[in-house]
Every structure is written in structure tokens, then in C-alpha cells.
Amino acid sequence: MRNIQTKLNRDSFHVFQANAKNALKQSGQVPSVLICAGTGCIAGGAMKIYEVLKEECEQRGLRVYVGLKHDTDEEKSLHVKMSGCHGFCEMGPLVHIEPMGVMYIHVKPEDCHEILERTVLGGEIIDRLVYHLDGVAYPHQADIPFYKRQHRVVLENCGSSDAEDIEEYVAKGGYAAFEKALFEMTGEEICKTITDSGLRGRGGGGFPAGRKWEGARKQQTEQKYIVCNGDEGDPGAFMDRSIMEGNPHSVLEGMMIAGLAVGSDTGYIYVRAEYPLAVTRLKAAIAKAEAYGLLGEHIMGTDFSFRIHVNRGAGAFVCGEGSALTASIEGKRGMPRVKPPRTIEHGLWASPTVLNNVETFANVPLIIRNGVEWYRSIGTKTSPGTKAFALTGNVVNTGLIEVPMGTTIREVVFDIGGGIRDGKKFKAVQIGGPSGGATTASQEHLDLPLDFDSLKSIGAMIGSGGLVVMDEDTCMVETARFFMEFTQKESCGKCVPCREGTKRMLEILDRIIANQGTLEDLDLLEELADTISSTALCGLGQSACKPVQSTLKYFRDEYLRHVVDHHCPICNKEKPHPTIEADKCKGCGKCRKNCPMEAISGTVKQPHTIDPDKCVNCGACVSICPFGAITASKEG
Amino acid sequence: MREDLTKAKEIVEAYECDPSNLIAIMQEIQAEYKYLSEEALTLVAEELGISTARVYSVATFYENFSLEAKGRHIIKVCAGTACHVRKSQPIYDAIHDYLALTGKRKTSADGLFTLETVACLGACGLAPVMTIDGEVHAKMTPETALALLEDIRNKEAV
Numbered sequence: 085m086r087n088i089q090t091k092l093n094r095d096s097f098h099v100f101q102a103n104a105k106n107a108l109k110q111s112g113q114v115p116s117v118l119i120c121a122g123t124g125c126i127a128g129g130a131m132k133i134y135e136v137l138k139e140e141c142e143q144r145g146l147r148v149y150v151g152l153k154h155d156t157d158e159e160k161s162l163h164v165k166m167s168g169c170h171g172f173c174e175m176g177p178l179v180h181i182e183p184m185g186v187m188y189i190h191v192k193p194e195d196c197h198e199i200l201e202r203t204v205l206g207g208e209i210i211d212r213l214v215y216h217l218d219g220v221a222y223p224h225q226a227d228i229p230f231y232k233r234q235h236r237v238v239l240e241n242c243g244s245s246d247a248e249d250i251e252e253y254v255a256k257g258g259y260a261a262f263e264k265a266l267f268e269m270t271g272e273e274i275c276k277t278i279t280d281s282g283l284r285g286r287g288g289g290g291f292p293a294g295r296k297w298e299g300a301r302k303q304q305t306e307q308k309y310i311v312c313n314g315d316e317g318d319p320g321a322f323m324d325r326s327i328m329e330g331n332p333h334s335v336l337e338g339m340m341i342a343g344l345a346v347g348s349d350t351g352y353i354y355v356r357a358e359y360p361l362a363v364t365r366l367k368a369a370i371a372k373a374e375a376y377g378l379l380g381e382h383i384m385g386t387d388f389s390f391r392i393h394v395n396r397g398a399g400a401f402v403c404g405e406g407s408a409l410t411a412s413i414e415g416k417r418g419m420p421r422v423k424p425p426r427t428i429e430h431g432l433w434a435s436p437t438v439l440n441n442v443e444t445f446a447n448v449p450l451i452i453r454n455g456v457e458w459y460r461s462i463g464t465k466t467s468p469g470t471k472a473f474a475l476t477g478n479v480v481n482t483g484l485i486e487v488p489m490g491t492t493i494r495e496v497v498f499d500i501g502g503g504i505r506d507g508k509k510f511k512a513v514q515i516g517g518p519s520g521g522a523t524t525a526s527q528e529h530l531d532l533p534l535d536f537d538s539l540k541s542i543g544a545m546i547g548s549g550g551l552v553v554m555d556e557d558t559c560m561v562e563t564a565r566f567f568m569e570f571t572q573k574e575s576c577g578k579c580v581p582c583r584e585g586t587k588r589m590l591e592i593l594d595r596i597i598a599n600q601g602t603l604e605d606l607d608l609l610e611e612l613a614d615t616i617s618s619t620a621l622c623g624l625g626q627s628a629c630k631p632v633q634s635t636l637k638y639f640r641d642e643y644l645r646h647v648v649d650h651h652c653p654i655c656n657k658e659k660p661h662p663t664i665e666a667d668k669c670k671g672c673g674k675c676r677k678n679c680p681m682e683a684i685s686g687t688v689k690q691p692h693t694i695d696p697d698k699c700v701n702c703g704a705c706v707s708i709c710p711f712g713a714i715t716a717s718k719e720g
Numbered sequence: 721m722r723e724d725l726t727k728a729k730e731i732v733e734a735y736e737c738d739p740s741n742l743i744a745i746m747q748e749i750q751a752e753y754k755y756l757s758e759e760a761l762t763l764v765a766e767e768l769g770i771s772t773a774r775v776y777s778v779a780t781f782y783e784n785f786s787l788e789a790k791g792r793h794i795i796k797v798c799a800g801t802a803c804h805v806r807k808s809q810p811i812y813d814a815i816h817d818y819l820a821l822t823g824k825r826k827t828s829a830d831g832l833f834t835l836e837t838v839a840c841l842g843a844c845g846l847a848p849v850m851t852i853d854g855e856v857h858a859k860m861t862p863e864t865a866l867a868l869l870e871d872i873r874n875k876e877a878v
Contacts, residue, residue, distance in 0.1 A: 124843045127856030173845025319800030322842030357747075357784050358841050360854075398743055399783030401839065415742035417781040476802035476844035483845050517801065552801045566804055570839065576781075 091377025093385040097263060100376075104255035107152035114153055115162045115204050118180040120243065122169030122329055123322075123361055125176040129193065130166075133177055136196040137164050144200070151249050162204060168330015170243035171484035172230055175215060180225065180243070187225040188213035217502070230481045233500045235462065237470045238446045239486045242330030247365055250372040253333040259378055261452035265341045266388060271301050274345035274452070281451045281459045282468040287313055287404075287441030288516065288547045289623070290467070290536035293448075296438060299428040300346040303436035308348035310339050311432055313409055313441040314355040314362065317401040318517030319570065321550030323472035324442035326484050328355065328362035331446065332369035336379070336392060338445030341452060342438050343390045351390065352432065354409050356397040366394050401518075401574035405622045406431075406439050408576065419578045420622035441548065443472055463489030467535035471549055477514075478505050478555040487534070493523060494530040497553055508555040512639070515539060516547025518567040519627035521634030522560065543634045545627070559654040560639035561646055565593040567631040575625070582625035585616040589632065596643065599650040599701075606643055610636060650701050661699035662706050666691040668713030675705035675714060727752050728760050732767040739768045742778055746785060755786045791827040791834035793872055797850045797865075800840030808848035812837065814862035818869060832876060833869065 092100060119125070119134050141148045147161035170178045175189035181203055188199065188210070195213060202208045214223045222228045236242075245252050253259070265274055279294025300308060312335060316324040328335060339351045355363050370392050373379040381389045395413050402408045403418040410432040412418035431437025447469060451459045463469045467489040473496065476482045480502030487496065493513055497503070504510050512522045515534075521544035523529040532538050539546055554563065572586040589612050595601045613629035613636075620626045636643060645652045661683075664675070669691040676684040676692055683699040686692030694705070706716045731748045735741040742764070749760055756779055765772040779785045797803075797812045815835055819828040827834045843849050846858035850865060857868060 123841070123856065124845045124858075127843055127846055127849070127858050173843070176845065316842070317839070319804075319840035320802045320844055321840070322844060325842040358838060396744065396747060397782075398747060398785060400781065412743065413740075415740040415778070417778055419781075474844060476847065477805045482802070482847070514801065550801070552805060554805055558805055563805075566801070570799075574839075 091380070091384075093377075094263065094267060097259075097384060100251075101254055101260070103154075104152065104251045107154050108252065108255035110156060111149070111153040111163060112183060114149065115184075116165060116182045117162065117199070117204060118165050118167045118182065118244065120168075120170045120176060120178040120180070121166035121247070122173065122176075122326060123359075124169065124173035125178055126361070128177040130177040132193045133179065133191055133196060134164065134166060136193045137200065140196055140200050151246070152251050152255065165246045166248075167245060168242035168247045169239075169326040169484055170225075171239065171326070171486075172228075172481065173483045174481055175483075179213075182244075185224045185226060187215065187223070187228070189215050230483070230485075230500055230502065233487070233495060234485050235470055235488050236486045237450060237462065238327065238334070238443060239330070239472055239484065241334070242326060245331065247330050247332060248368050248372075250333060250369070250376065253331075257453060258333055258449070259337055261449035262337050262340050262344075262378070263384070265344050265452055266384060266386060269344075269452075271345045271347060272298075274341060275301055277452060277456060278345070278448065280456045282466070283444065283447055283451060283459070284467060284536055285440055286443035286447070286471065286548070288519065288545060290546065293440060293444055296428055296440070297342060297345050299426075300348075300436045300438045303346075303429060305436050307350075307433070307435045308346055309432040309435055309437040310342045310346070310348050310351040311410065311413070311437055311439040312339055312351065312353040312445055313404065313406070313439060314353055314359070315397050315404045315409060316356060316359075316442075316548060317404040317574075318519070318548050318550045320476050320514075320517060320552045321474045321548050323474055323484060323549050325359050325362055327442050327446050327472070328353075328359065329365050332362075332365045333373065334446040334449055335366070335442055336369055336373055338440075338448035339392060340379070340383075340390050341448050342440070342445065344388060346436070346438055348438070349389045349391065351392040352395055352413050353392060354395045354397060354403070354413060356403075357399050363394055363396055370394070400576070401570075402576040402622070402624055405624050408622070409439070410437065417576075419576045420624075422621060443549075464533065464535050466537055471534065471546065473534075473549045473551050475501050475551050475553070477551075477553040478508065478558070479503070479553040480505055489535045490533040492531050492533055496534065496551065497530075501553065504553070504555045506555075508557065510553070511556050511558060512554045512560060512563075514552040514554065514563065514567075514631070515550070516545040516630070517550045517552075518571050519624060519630055520544050520547045520550075521630045522554075522563070522638060524638045543630065543637065545630075557654060559652055560635045560642045561593070561596060561652070562655055564632045564635040565590070565597055568593055568628075571624070571628040575628075579619075579621035579625060581616045581619040582621070582628060585612050585620075586625075586628055588612060589616075589629070593632070596646045597655060599646055599652070599656070601647040603647055605647060606636065606640075661694055661696045661701055662703070662714050662716050664692055664694060664705075665713045665715065668711050670711055670713075672710065674708050674710065678704050678708050680704065723753070723757055723759055725759060725763050728763055729767065732764060737767050737769070739770050742768065742770075742775065743782070746775075746779060750785060755789050758787075788827075791831050792876075793832060793853055794834050794836065795850060795852050795869070796836045796838040796841075798839075798841050798843075798848060799837040800844065800847075802840075802844035803848040806847040808850075808860075811848060811850065811860050811862050811865050814866055815869065818866050832873065 149163045179188045179191045209223045214221045275298040283293045284290040400418045403412045405420045408418040408420045460468045472486045568590045572590045575582045577583045671689040681698045683695045706714045765775045
């Protein structure tokens with residue numbers, strides 16, 4: 085640790101801050117190479133690129149800086165940094181070169197030599213590694229349509245900073261909000277600022293964060309807790325993962341401010357088991373903040389103490405529900421309990437608890453630092469600020485995006501996402517994962533603004549922010565079944581509607597997919613869905629039927645293909661129809677006369693044949709054949 | 721054969737025998753022994769001073785805990801939404817067939833591989849993905865997935 089003899093107090097924090105800012109300025113004089121070290125790019129080989137680049141630099145006698153540059157040496161040097169997720173995961177591994185603002189995609193270790201030689205030292209752009217769209221090259225990140233339409237606030241530092249460098253975080257304004265809150269604001273004032281900003285919980289519910297904090301602040305209990313929900317269980321969403329990996333200090337700072345606001349000295353971050361890198365980065369960030377005296381006892385010489393623990397989940401979707409999550413932290417089965425009492429009264433260890441998700445906490449320092457006015461200038465009136473979304477599925481540009489609240493689905497899917505892959509037709513977007521609903525390709529749905537309230541009007545919800553785009557080759561019944569299978573598997577089993585109901589619904593959906601369902605099955609599905617929604621114990625159970633309900637509403641024709649036609653052109657590629665075995669057929673003509681579609685032809689006493697294009701697979705011929713010569717289709 | 725539980729005991733003690741750390745303790749024990757044996761669970765209950773029923777109830781609640789010994793290499797095919805719409809199921813089926821798994825069996829007869837699914841690794845941009853021993857493999861097809869397993873099998877045979 086550089087120049088750290090004692091823990092920081094307010095004055096030495098200012099010195100540290102000034103030095104960091106200065107060093108950041110000096111670092112700007114030196115070219116830097118940023119390698120995206122998000123889970124996606126690491127899987128693509130980002131670590132190898134980092135190693136090779138460092139090696140190449142050493143061979144050239146270039147000085148490689150780790151962390152910010154503090155000296156003013158003029159000698160040839162550069163930064164090689166690992167940053168958080170840049171968001172453009174589809175194109176990874178990504179390498180970013182500053183100050184040119186160049187971004188290279190699909191970089192391989194063997195490209196490193198050339199990147200260093202031609203771009204970093206030569207100032208030349210390597211066309212081969214540049215992102216191309218419709219024949220146009222986009223060498224600069226800022227010009228790429230995927231980024232151009234975004235408004236990155238929470239994710240701003242994710243792709244441009246070294247996630248593990250606390251100094252860089254401070255240089256870019258980090259911990260200034262906490263310092264301001266610690267010395268200049270009362271708990272009441274902090275709560276009021278958050279309330280006035282209109283910040284709503286990013287985990288799905290959209291509950292006003294300020295009201296939650298104020299509620300916990302007013303509790304007359306000595307011990308209170310701050311809990312950060314990083315159990316991003318919605319399959320197809322990874323916003324919180326990227327924030328925890330790419331900007332862990334922003335989460336810590338948000339929690340510390342919450343601690344100040346409500347009078348709590350302990351925080352817990354619950355991270356799902358599938359995110360080992362997030363756990364590592366958070367733990368490293370906590371250790372650094374502690375080393376500088378920003379976390380721990382008597383922070384900056386005041387009476388305020390705050391500690392943060394990281395808990396790893398063990399693979400249970402239900403733990404994303406507040407009361408299940410706190411039970412899991414306590415070392416118990418993660419099962420939700422009946423509310424009220426609410427978490428702010430009776431949360432972790434039965435104490436008042438503020439529970440927000442990762443993205444919500446990451447918004448807090450920005451609001452305190454830049455003010456309520458600034459925050460309210462982004463987004464809509466009832467949903468201010470931005471929202472991060474994970475754009476995935478059959479879309480050209482998958483990745484992590486951040487847009488102002490109120491951006492339309494059309495802008496996200498077509499302008500940022502670049503439309504549908506392989507020139508296929510757009511069918512639907514599933515918003516909010518297994519707890520959300522599907523929107524259609526209708527104009528009305530496409531122009532729907534993404535915010536907390538608009539989506540509720542069509543039975544969907546913003547959820548944590550997973551947007552899964554589906555093309556014409558996706559059967560919506562099959563998609564509904566997929567989500568039902570997921571919620572059924574993840575049902576904790578505590579309440580009957582969810583435990584038994586989802587199982588029955590899954591059985592019905594299985595039957596429908598196998599083309600053996602009936603029209604009554606659709607009514608039964610609706611009835612079960614209504615019952616579960618109104619009687620399940622927790623929010624996850626209540627919303628478990630949303631995918632089925634919304635697909636039944638907007639994609640009923642696809643259900644009808646399965647239960648009336650007994651044939652889905654997507655699920656059953658080959659059209660099913662019965663076949664006549666020529667050696668058994670006596671040519672009696674019974675099937676021909678009884679076929680409602682006139683699909684059977686043949687002359688008397690000669691084997692008959694079925695025209696697959698006309699056959700609707702009704703099965704009439706199968707039962708009427710006196711010789712057992714007609715076998716039913718396998719799929720029917 | 722009785723298991724050597726010295727390590728397990730050390731883990732429990734490192735957590736100061738605090739029952740609220742039950743999940744973390746079992747995670748570490750599983751990381752060490754690859755699964756949670758009956759003996760290990762009994763030891764945890766004794767050391768923490770809680771009933772074996774409670775330990776068992778927590779161990780069986782969470783997906784990540786395994787009460788059975790697993791294969792030497794753990795394959796996890798992502799079954800998240802993004803991977804699903806980009807056709808991850810055929811990959812799972814291909815591996816399932818390749819390992820000749822039937823019924824509820826998840827581990828191949830030679831004890832080399834265990835096949836599991838995972839509900840989203842958060843690497844949706846690379847869908848469909850699978851992990852082998854924690855290492856992420858991107859943009860898989862049934863063919864490339866089987867080639868990876870074949871590679872491991874060949875290496876193990878040497």
C-alpha cells in the first residue's frame with residue numbers, strides 16, 4: 085500500500101484524493117491498453133492477452149504501470165489494465181486503447197504484437213480488428229451504434245477503470261459521496277435526498293429506496309443491517325454481476341451511505357454461487373477499503389463504524405426473495421416467510437434491515453455526489469435515472485447496456501441490439517425473466533417505454549433487467565414451458581400453490597408441447613395461474629405464472645396450433661401424419677371416404693396413400709382402418 | 721473405508737463453530753472433499769452443536785450441495801434463457817448420450833465425468849456456454865462439446 089502509514093482521516097483523505105486525481109491526469113499522458121476482464125471476455129481468453137501484452141512490453145523495454153502513474157518520467161511507458169465488463173460481450177475479448185479511444189474486437193493473443201507495434205506505438209488503426217457494421221468500420225468505441233445510443237452512468241467506470249484499483253476509483257470521484265454524507269449530512273437528510281431523487285429498487289419491484297431507508301431509520305433498535313442482494317438468479321441477466329466485477333467499490337460506497345442513513349454498522353453482500361469472480365473482486369475491494377480506513381472501526385476518525393461481509397449463495401433461485409435471502413445468510417434453508425412484518429422491521433437476525441439490490445446501491449453515490457436535480461434529469465418522471473439491461477438471445481449485439489428509463493423496446497432491440505440475428509424476423513422479448521412476461525412485435529408493444537409502470541400495464545415487469553430477444557424460430561409455448569420448468573424446479577416447497585400448482589402446470593404444458601393437449605387445458609392453465617398468483621406465499625411464487633399468462637394472452641395462436649392442429653411448425657419440423665403400410669392395405673377405401681381433409685387417395689383394391697400437405701393429423705383414418713394398416717404419427 | 725475428516729474439522733473450527741456459517745462451512749468442505757459425506761455432515765452437526773436434521777435440511781435445500789461422490793470432471797451445461805434460445809438442450813442431450821447416462825444417474829460409469837445443468841452463468845453474450853471444472857467454454861455446439869470431452873478422456877487414458 086502506497087504511503088499509507090495510518091488510516092485516513094478527513095484531511096488525509098483529501099490529500100489522497102488530490103494525489104489520485106493528479107496521478108490520473110498524469111496517467112492520461114501515457115497510452116493505456118484496457119483489456120476487458122469480465123466473465124465473458126475471460127472465457128474468450130482475456131487473461132492470456134493480458135499476459136502476452138505484458139511480456140511484449142517487457143521485451144521492448146517499455147515500462148508497464150500497474151495502477152495510476154505517480155512519477156513524471158518521460159520515458160517510454162504504458163498502462164496495461166484489466167477493466168470491468170465493457171458490455172459488448174458478443175464481440176469479446178475486447179481491447180480498448182486510450183487516449184485514442186480505439187476499440188478492438190475478437191482479439192487473440194497473436195494480435196498483441198501488432199496492436200502494440202502499430203496502434204499503441206504507431207498510432208495506426210488495424211482494420212481487421214475493428215468493429216464493422218453494414219460495411220462501415222467503427223474504430224472508436226464512442227461511434228459504435230451499440231454504445232452511441234446508451235447513457236452510461238452506473239456502468240461508466242465499469243469498462244474504463246481497473247476494477248481492483250481503489251485509487252482510480254477515488255480519482256474518478258469515488259468515496260467523495262460517502263465523505264460528504266459522513267461529515268455534512270444527517271441520516272434524515274440522506275434519506276430525504278434519496279427519496280427526492282426518486283430512486284426505485286432495481287431488483288424488480290421498483291419500491292422507492294428512500295422510503296425503505298426512512299422506514300428502517302425510524303426503527304428504535306440498536307442493531308440494524310444493510311443487505312445487498314447480489315443473488316441475480318434470473319437466467320439471462322448479468323447486470324449485477326458486471327457491476328460487482330467491474331466497479332465493486334461503488335456497491336460498497338452505496339451500502340456505507342445506507343449504513344450512515346439508517347444507523348447500521350454491519351452490511352452483508354449475498355452473491356450467487358455462479359459468480360466466483362464477483363466474490364473475489366468484492367473481497368479484494370473490501371480489503372483495500374479497510375486498509376485505507378474507509379471501512380472498519382471509527383471511519384475517518386469519526387464514531388461511525390461499518391463492516392461488510394460477503395456471503396456466497398449455494399444455488400437456490402428463491403434466495404433472491406428478501407426474506408429467503410436473509411434466512412440463507414443466517415445459515416438456514418432459504419425459504420420466504422409471510423409478510424408483514426416487513427424486512428425493514430424484521431429482517432436479518434430479526435433486526436430492522438435495509439435490503440436493496442446491487443444496481444440500486446451503485447446508484448446511491450452518484451445521487452449524493454451529483455445531486456437530486458441531475459438524477460431527475462435522466463429517465464422519466466416516475467422512474468428517474470438509468471437502468472442496466474442484459475440484452476441476450478437471438479439479437480445481433482448481445483451484451484450489457486445502460487439506457488435512461490423510458491427508452492422504448494424498439495430502440496433497445498433494433499438501434500442498440502442491431503436487430504435479429506441471421507436476418508430472421510423478430511417475434512418477442514421476454515422481460516423480467518421467469519417472473520416477467522413477453523411482449524410482442526406489435527407497434528404498440530415496440531413503442532412501450534421501459535420503466536417500472538408502463539410494463540405492468542401489459543402484464544410484464546422490468547424485473548432485474550434481463551431482456552431475452554426471440555426470433556420467429558422460437559415457439560412461445562415451449563418458452564413458457566421452459567420458464568415453468570425453471571420455477572417448478574426452484575420452488576422452495578413451502579407453500580402448496582407454488583409447490584403443487586407449478587408442477588401441474590408444467591405437466592399440462594408438457595402435454596401441450598407433445599401435441600396431446602386439449603382446448604380445456606388452456607382454460608385449466610389460466611385457472612391454475614390465477615390461483616397461484618393470488619395465493620402463493622412469496623413474490624416469486626406469485627409471479628411464477630406470468631410467462632404462461634402473457635404468452636396465453638399474446639401468443640394464443642401458438643397454443644392453438646399445439647392443441648387444435650396437433651402440429652406446431654416450429655416444434656415439429658416434419659409435419660406429422662399417419663402412414664399407410666402398403667402390404668397391409670387392401671384398398672377398401674374406408675379411410676379415403678372418411679378423411680375430412682380429402683388427403684387420402686388411391687383406387688379400389690390398390691394400396692392408398694396420404695398426402696402430408698393436406699393431412700391435419702386428426703387420426704380418423706387410423707381408427708377406421710379394419711386392417712390396422714395405418715399407423716399414427718409418432719409426434720401426434 | 722472411513723474418510724479422513726481432519727480437514728473438515730479444521731474448516732469448522734476456522735469458522736469458530738458458529739452455526740450461522742453452516743452454508744459457508746459446507747461449501748468449503750465440499751470444495752475439499754468434492755461432496756458431503758454422511759460422516760462429514762454428522763461431524764459438522766456435532767461441532768456446531770446443532771441437530772443432524774438441520775444440517776441435512778440445509779444440505780439438501782441448495783442445488784450446489786451434493787451428497788454423492790461426483791466424477792473427476794464436472795461438466796455444467798448452461799440452461800439459462802439466453803443459452804436455451806440459442807439451443808443448449810441439444811448439447812446437453814449429446815453429452816448425456818455420449819456418457820451413456822440413464823435415469824437419474826449424472827456420473828459416467830467410469831467415474832470420469834459428472835453432467836449437470838446450471839441456471840445461467842451470466843455469460844449470455846457467449847451463449848450457449850458450458851463449463852468443465854469451472855472453465856467457461858463459449859459458443860458450443862454438440863460437436864465441439866463432445867470434442868472437448870474426447871480430449872479429456874484421451875488425456876486421462878495416458
